[in-house]
Amino acid sequence: MAVAEAVVLSSPLKTDVAPILDAAETGSTMARKSVATAAAASIAATARTGAETKVTKAPLATKLLSLSGVFAVHKPKGPTSAELLNRLKEKLLAEAGMPSSEWTKRKKQTLKIGHGGTLDSAARGVLVIGIGRGTKMLTSMLSGSKRYIAIGELGKATDTLDSTGKVTEEKPYDKITQEDIENILQKFTGNIMQTPPLYSALKKDGQRLSTLMKRGKVVEAKPARPVTVYSISLEKFQPPFFTL
Helix, strand or coil: CHHHHHHHCCCCEEEEEEEEECHHHHHHHHHHHHHHHHHHHHHHHHHHHHCCCHHHHHHHHHHHHHCCEEEEEEECCCCCHHHHHHHHHHHHHHHCCCCHHHHHCCCCCCCCEEECCCCCCCCCEEEEEEEHHHHHHHHHHCCCCEEEEEEEEECEEECCCECCCCEEEECCCCCCCHHHHHHHHHHHCEEEEECCCCCCCCEECCEEHHHHHHCCCCCCCCCCEEEEECCCCCCEEECCEEEC
8 A cells, every 4th residue: 555655645546455465475375275175175076975864964074174285266356364264164165064053153163264364455466364273373474475466546535545546536547657666566566664554454443444444433444554465567658557
């Protein structure tokens, strides 16, 4: 979002950002995918042949709890990361013949599942999912580098700093050149201090700042924090749109 704020100084814009794991990280993730995939396939096959009988529920639940690994899921625009995680959990429970209502009663038997980093609901990209012991590996997933593709629109500013918000200002952009944008991008490479936007997934008292803002609550900006931008370049320039 720092890029969005920078260009707004000369001409407001809005951006869509879609995180994509780098090649090394994706390769490591996919190497572990076979563990969860094989276990899930086994559960599905067993569920189809004998899910009707109560006798098979115990072994199916055991297999469900034995799932362990890390794999990648493509998150489309629309659902939040949490919503996608809940859908996956319900699907796994259904394949094991364990309805969600029944499963929640078994407090001693919990399906461990989580994701390694939140994607905005308006973004699409790779969501790393951990199941069982794989959830302990998610922290390390966040330590790797990431790649982003952002599409901006010149001449408009929104209250959320992205395409989901209301347009708050419009200005002419016909005099902005490709060189102007490239010169601004140079200021946002290397080790920089970045102030998180108020419309973000960061939380206050357990609630997202973006949720509080939409409710009209007064929210204080989080302090700037260090980030490292290894490189940033202008990939396409077709006014009013451009791609970073």
